Amino acid sequence: MLEQFKQKYLEEVTDRLNEMESALLELEHHPDLADGINKVFRVMHTIKGTCGMYGFKDVEKLTHKIENVYGIIRDNGKSVPKHLISITLEGVDIIRQLLNNPEQDHSQTLLPYTEKLSDFTDDDTPDDSLTPPTTSPAPSGIKATYHVVFKPEADISSRGVNLGNIIAELESIPGVVTFTHAYPDDEKYAAKFYMYWEAIFSTDRTYDDIKDIFLFATDEVEIIKLSDSDLFLNPLFVQELQLQQQSGKDINFEPLTKFIKNTKDEKSTKPTAIASNTEENLRKEETIIGRNIDAIETKNTSIKVDADKLDELMNLVSELVVTKAEMLSLAEKFNLPELDNLSEKIDKLSNKFKDNALAIRLIPIETMMLRFERLIRDLSKELGKKIDFITEGTDTELDKTIIDNITVPLMHIIRNSIDHGIESVERRRELKKPDHGVIKFTAFYSGANVFIQVQDDGAGMNPKYLRQKAEEKGFLKPNQPVTTRQLYDLVFRPGFSTAQTITGISGRGVGMDVVKQNITKLRGEIEMDSEVNLGTITTIKLPLTLSIVDSLLVSLGETLLLIPLYIVDSCIQTTFDKISAPKPIFNHNGDPMSVINLRQLLSTNDNQPENTTLVIVKYKESCMCLSVDKVIGEHQAVLKPLGPYFAYQEYFSGASILGDGHIALALDTNKLIRLVEKNKKL
Amino acid sequence: MQNRPDNNFYLTFNALYYPLAAKVQSVVEVLEKQRITKIPKSPKQIMGVISFRGEIIPVIDPRIILNLPIQPFDNFVIIVHNVHDERYNETLTVGVLAHDVSNVIEIKPLDILPASEFNTIIPKKYTLGVFKDSGKFITILDTDKILAISYNTIHDDNQN
Known part of the structure; x- marks a missing residue:
C-alpha cells in the first residue's frame, strides 16, 4: 500500500526539487532575491517534514542542514554566497541519489558534504528534525x-x-x-x-x-x-x-x-x-x-493520457469543425435568425474546443531549458570555461512525445559544444575572442517542421583533422575524394570520435551516432556545419505531425494553397505584362526579383488570368515572388500528412482541412524554390 | 478470422458501369459524392484527396488500374477501404471511386468461381474470384493488392 504512495510522493518531491533548482540558478544571478531564498527554504522544509515517514532518514538530515543554512541567510537578510549555490545544487543531486537508491550506503558522499555545509551555520544547531514547522514570515503584515x-x-x-x-x-x-x-x-x-x-x-x-x-x-x-x-x-x-x-x-x-x-x-x-x-x-x-506559478509547478497537476486518445480527440474535433461549417452554410441558406444565433454559438464553442484539443498535445520547448542551463553551468565550472547560454524561440511548441525524446540527444550536443567546442579562457584570449564563450539555442517553425539549432562560437571542427581521423579509423581510403559535408557527416558514424583527449564528459566515440539514431526515430534529420575557430552549428529538423502553422491562404484557380506566414514578406497585385519574359523578373521598386509562376509549375489546367498577385517570400538572403491568383487571408493550419500515396510529390509538405471542409495544400516553399533554382541551372 | 461469419459477405458496387464486389470487412464507409481536392502533378489514377474522419486520404479511380473503359459520369460515391500495405506493414485508408453501391450479399465460398477471361475483363491478378448474381457475373476485387499495387506503381512511375 505504502509503495504506491511512495511513487507519487517521489514524483512530487522531484517536482519540488526541480523548482528549487531553477530558483537556485536564478539566485546565482541575483543572490539577494528574497523569493528565491524563501523557495529553497520552503522546499527543504517540506521535504524534511515528510520524507521521514517513507524511511528516507538521510534525506531528512540533509534537508534539515540545508534548511538551516538558508534560514540563517533569510533571517539576517543576507544574500547567498556564490559558492553556496554550487554546494546547494550538489545537495539537490545528492538528495536525488538518496531518493533513487535508498539501499546504497551514501555515508561516503554525505559526510564530506555536510562538513561543507556546516561552514555556513554560525553555531551547530542540534540535528533535530522535530523542530516545530517554521513558516516563512510574510513580507508584509497585511492579512x-x-x-x-x-x-x-x-x-x-x-x-x-x-x-x-x-x-x-x-x-x-x-x-x-x-x-x-x-x-x-x-x-x-x-x-x-x-x-x-x-x-x-x-x-x-x-x-x-x-x-x-x-x-x-x-x-x-x-x-x-x-x-x-x-x-x-x-x-x-x-x-x-x-x-x-x-x-x-x-x-x-x-x-x-x-x-x-x-x-x-x-x-x-x-x-x-x-x-x-x-x-x-x-x-x-x-x-x-x-x-x-512556476511552469514546473503547473506540471504537478498534469495527468498522463494515452497519446492515442489524444489523436482520437483531434480527429473528432476535426470532424466537428467540418460538421459545424456545414451547419453554418445551412443556417445561411434558410436565413432563420434562431438557427443563426445557435450556429454562431456552436461556431465559437467548436473553435475554442479545437484550440484546446490542439494545445493539449503541444508543450513549449521551454520545458527542457532547466536541464540545459544546469548542464552548462555545472560543466563549464568543472572545465573552467566561461559560457553564456542564449536561448531564442523557446516558446516554440512541439508534440510532447517529441520533446520527451529529444531532450537527451540535445543534452549530448550541448555537452559536446561545452567540452570540445568552447575553448579555455587562455586559448580564447590567444585567438582574440571574448573570454565568455556563447552557446546559442534557437528553435523556430519552418513549413511543416520545427528546427532546433545549437550553435557555439568555439573551435569548430577541422576538416583536415576529421580526414586524418577517418583514414586512421578506416572510414576513408587515402586520397578518396570527399566533400566537407561528407566529412562532417562522418561524425554521426558509430565509433568515430574526434576528441583529442578522452574526457569523462564526452569523446568516447559513442554519442553522436546514438543522437542521430534517436532523431531518425522521430523522423527528424540532423546536420552539422562548422568553421575552424568560428564555431559549430548543429541543426535538427523535426516534423510536427500536429502543430499549427500560421499560413497565408491563397488560391490558384480551384486549388487552395498555404504559404507559411513567417516566410511571407508582402503581397503585390499586378498584371502579367509587368513581368518580363522569357526570364520572369518583376521589378519591385527598382529591386528585380525572379518570379515563379505557380500555375505553370503545378500545371493546373485552368486558364491563366491577366491579373495576378505576387507573394513575395524570403528565400536565403534575398526575396522571390510566387505568382498566385488571389490572396484569401490568414489561416491557422493544422497540417496533416498527405500520406505514403503522395510520397512522390515534391512541392507539398502536407494539407490542412479548412473550416468549410475544403482542403488546402501546404506549399513546401523552401524545397519548391530550391528545385526551381536547380532546374534553372540545368 | 476464417470462421468469422461476415467473411462471406461482400459489398457489390458499380465501378462506373462495371459490376464489382469487395469484402465487406475491408470497407470502412461509403461516402456521398463530394468535392475531391486535386493534387497537382499526380498520376491519372489518383483523383485527389478528401478529408475523412479528420485525416487526409487519397481517392483512387479504379478504372485506370483495372483497364476499364473510361466513360463520363455525374454521380459517384467513394468507398473507403482499409488496405494492408506490406511494404510498410501498416494499414492505409484509401477512397475508391465508384458509380454507386448496390448491395451487401452473402456468397458461400463454394459459389465463387475462379476468374477467367470468359467471366471478367479484370486482370486475374487483381481478383479473388467471380460469382453469379441474377444471371450477371460480378468480379470480387483483391483490394489489398490493387491499392497496394497502385501505390507502388505510382512510385515507380515517378522514376520515369
Whole structure:
C-alpha cells in the first residue's frame, strides 16, 4: 500500500526539487532575491517534514542542514554566497541519489558534504528534525481571509499522512474558526474519511504556506481566498461565524457575502460558485495573490493520457469543425435568425474546443531549458570555461512525445559544444575572442517542421583533422575524394570520435551516432556545419505531425494553397505584362526579383488570368515572388500528412482541412524554390 | 478470422458501369459524392484527396488500374477501404471511386468461381474470384493488392 504512495510522493518531491533548482540558478544571478531564498527554504522544509515517514532518514538530515543554512541567510537578510549555490545544487543531486537508491550506503558522499555545509551555520544547531514547522514570515503584515474545506479520503492514514498534525496546525492559526463535520451514515461517503473540516481564518501567510499544511493531501483540500482584507476586524463577521459554528452545519455563505463584497475577485462574492475543487480554481487563487506559478509547478497537476486518445480527440474535433461549417452554410441558406444565433454559438464553442484539443498535445520547448542551463553551468565550472547560454524561440511548441525524446540527444550536443567546442579562457584570449564563450539555442517553425539549432562560437571542427581521423579509423581510403559535408557527416558514424583527449564528459566515440539514431526515430534529420575557430552549428529538423502553422491562404484557380506566414514578406497585385519574359523578373521598386509562376509549375489546367498577385517570400538572403491568383487571408493550419500515396510529390509538405471542409495544400516553399533554382541551372 | 461469419459477405458496387464486389470487412464507409481536392502533378489514377474522419486520404479511380473503359459520369460515391500495405506493414485508408453501391450479399465460398477471361475483363491478378448474381457475373476485387499495387506503381512511375 505504502509503495504506491511512495511513487507519487517521489514524483512530487522531484517536482519540488526541480523548482528549487531553477530558483537556485536564478539566485546565482541575483543572490539577494528574497523569493528565491524563501523557495529553497520552503522546499527543504517540506521535504524534511515528510520524507521521514517513507524511511528516507538521510534525506531528512540533509534537508534539515540545508534548511538551516538558508534560514540563517533569510533571517539576517543576507544574500547567498556564490559558492553556496554550487554546494546547494550538489545537495539537490545528492538528495536525488538518496531518493533513487535508498539501499546504497551514501555515508561516503554525505559526510564530506555536510562538513561543507556546516561552514555556513554560525553555531551547530542540534540535528533535530522535530523542530516545530517554521513558516516563512510574510513580507508584509497585511492579512487576507481564507476559507478552507478539507475532506480527506478514507485511506488518508494508510497513506502515511498524519491527519492529527494537519488539524493541529490548522487550529494553531490565530483566530481561526473551525467547523468539524461528520458525514451522515451513507454508502456514498464510503470512500471518504468519516469526518471533514471547514475553517475560516485570516492570516498573513501566503497561499503556498497554507497549501503546505495539507501537503500530500492537496487533492482533498480547497483553499479559497475570501478577501484580500482581514474580515475578522469586523466584529459582526466574527459573530455570524460563531453563530454558525454552534449550529454544526456547513458554512452558509449567504449571510457572509455582505462582508466579503469589497473584494475584487468576483468569484469570491459568490462563494457557492467557487466550491468546485479543481486545480484551475486553486491556480486562479495563486494568481490573484500574485504568486508566480512556476511552469514546473503547473506540471504537478498534469495527468498522463494515452497519446492515442489524444489523436482520437483531434480527429473528432476535426470532424466537428467540418460538421459545424456545414451547419453554418445551412443556417445561411434558410436565413432563420434562431438557427443563426445557435450556429454562431456552436461556431465559437467548436473553435475554442479545437484550440484546446490542439494545445493539449503541444508543450513549449521551454520545458527542457532547466536541464540545459544546469548542464552548462555545472560543466563549464568543472572545465573552467566561461559560457553564456542564449536561448531564442523557446516558446516554440512541439508534440510532447517529441520533446520527451529529444531532450537527451540535445543534452549530448550541448555537452559536446561545452567540452570540445568552447575553448579555455587562455586559448580564447590567444585567438582574440571574448573570454565568455556563447552557446546559442534557437528553435523556430519552418513549413511543416520545427528546427532546433545549437550553435557555439568555439573551435569548430577541422576538416583536415576529421580526414586524418577517418583514414586512421578506416572510414576513408587515402586520397578518396570527399566533400566537407561528407566529412562532417562522418561524425554521426558509430565509433568515430574526434576528441583529442578522452574526457569523462564526452569523446568516447559513442554519442553522436546514438543522437542521430534517436532523431531518425522521430523522423527528424540532423546536420552539422562548422568553421575552424568560428564555431559549430548543429541543426535538427523535426516534423510536427500536429502543430499549427500560421499560413497565408491563397488560391490558384480551384486549388487552395498555404504559404507559411513567417516566410511571407508582402503581397503585390499586378498584371502579367509587368513581368518580363522569357526570364520572369518583376521589378519591385527598382529591386528585380525572379518570379515563379505557380500555375505553370503545378500545371493546373485552368486558364491563366491577366491579373495576378505576387507573394513575395524570403528565400536565403534575398526575396522571390510566387505568382498566385488571389490572396484569401490568414489561416491557422493544422497540417496533416498527405500520406505514403503522395510520397512522390515534391512541392507539398502536407494539407490542412479548412473550416468549410475544403482542403488546402501546404506549399513546401523552401524545397519548391530550391528545385526551381536547380532546374534553372540545368 | 476464417470462421468469422461476415467473411462471406461482400459489398457489390458499380465501378462506373462495371459490376464489382469487395469484402465487406475491408470497407470502412461509403461516402456521398463530394468535392475531391486535386493534387497537382499526380498520376491519372489518383483523383485527389478528401478529408475523412479528420485525416487526409487519397481517392483512387479504379478504372485506370483495372483497364476499364473510361466513360463520363455525374454521380459517384467513394468507398473507403482499409488496405494492408506490406511494404510498410501498416494499414492505409484509401477512397475508391465508384458509380454507386448496390448491395451487401452473402456468397458461400463454394459459389465463387475462379476468374477467367470468359467471366471478367479484370486482370486475374487483381481478383479473388467471380460469382453469379441474377444471371450477371460480378468480379470480387483483391483490394489489398490493387491499392497496394497502385501505390507502388505510382512510385515507380515517378522514376520515369
